[in-house]
Amino acid sequence: MxxxxxxxxxxxxxxxTVSLILESFRYSLGKLGLEAEEKEILNTIGLPLIDVCYGFAGDRGEELFKCYVDYQETIHDRYVxxxxxxxxxxxxxxxxxxxxxxxxxxxxxxxxxxxxxxxxxxxxxxxxxxxxxxxxxxxxxxxxxxxxxxxxxxxxxxxxxxxxxxxxxxxxxxxxxxxxxxxxxxxxxxxxxxxxxxxxxxxxxxxxxxxx
Missing domain, CATH: 3.40.50.1000 (HAD superfamily/HAD-like)
Known part of the structure; x- marks a missing residue:
């Protein structure tokens, strides 16, 4: 070894967890009236979530983060x-x-x-x-x-x-x-x-x- x-x-x-991440962003971005291409989301995987949320939502980053986290916790185990x-x-x-x-x-x-x-x-x-x-x-x-x-x-x-x-x-x-x-x-x-x-x-x- x-x-x-x-x-x-x-x-x-x-x-x-790719499907989990994509679904979580689709839902949370949609709730805020925002959107992002799948490729854009995939390119952020590996970075801290809060930084990604501010990147997608600007000064609404904290709101996006909370929406994402709350929703993902409800679907997490089904996707992993x-x-x-x-x-x-x-x-x-x-x-x-x-x-x-x-x-x-x-x-x-x-x-x-x-x-x-x-x-x-x-x-x-x-x-x-x-x-x-x-x-x-x-x-x-x-x-x-x-x-x-x-x-x-x-x-x-x-x-x-x-x-x-x-x-x-x-x-x-x-x-x-x-x-x-x-x-x-x-x-x-x-x-x-x-x-x-x-x-x-x-x-x-x-x-x-x-x-x-």
Missing amino acids: RFSAVLFDLDGTLVD KEYAGTTDLFEYLKEKGCHIGIVTSKRKVLAHRGLAVAGLDKFVEVVVALEDTEAHKPEPEPVLKALDILGVPVETALYVGDSPYDIRCGKNAGAATAGVTWGVSTEEQLFKEGPDVIVHDWQELKDFLEGQ
Whole structure:
């Protein structure tokens, strides 16, 4: 095993929440008489929600944020599901003695809820969410915070995510990075960020971890 800790983004990496996010924005933007193209919404995944809301709604950002949060909590569990093979990957990492952590821009309560709904919470040792750091992706602080809690040197850590913000965050922290192609970003978008590896399924990540 090449790393002593593997950190993961949550939405679009471990759990499929794209439909949840799109539906939440469609509803909340509509309630405010606003709209945004699907591509615009997808391009914001990975950024702090409050920043995205101000980007879409200007000085009504707080109103949009509250509407989004209130509505999403009512539909959350129906939309969240793990990507195929994620449980098997986590079991593999545990067998190898590897630490598992989550670094997400999601609010802590929903991050834990999403992990529980997907049945992944029992594997995870640390969750660094929106409230846990002052700076957020793509700044390095969230990854460094998780590694500090785990007591793991950044040189022995890998951060896995599906967006350019994830790759930048990991690289800015000094960790190795892996991009996954089943989330919100294209392989071309990930390639431009220069991750150490781009994977198309979890088996390819296992191969990378084993040095193949």
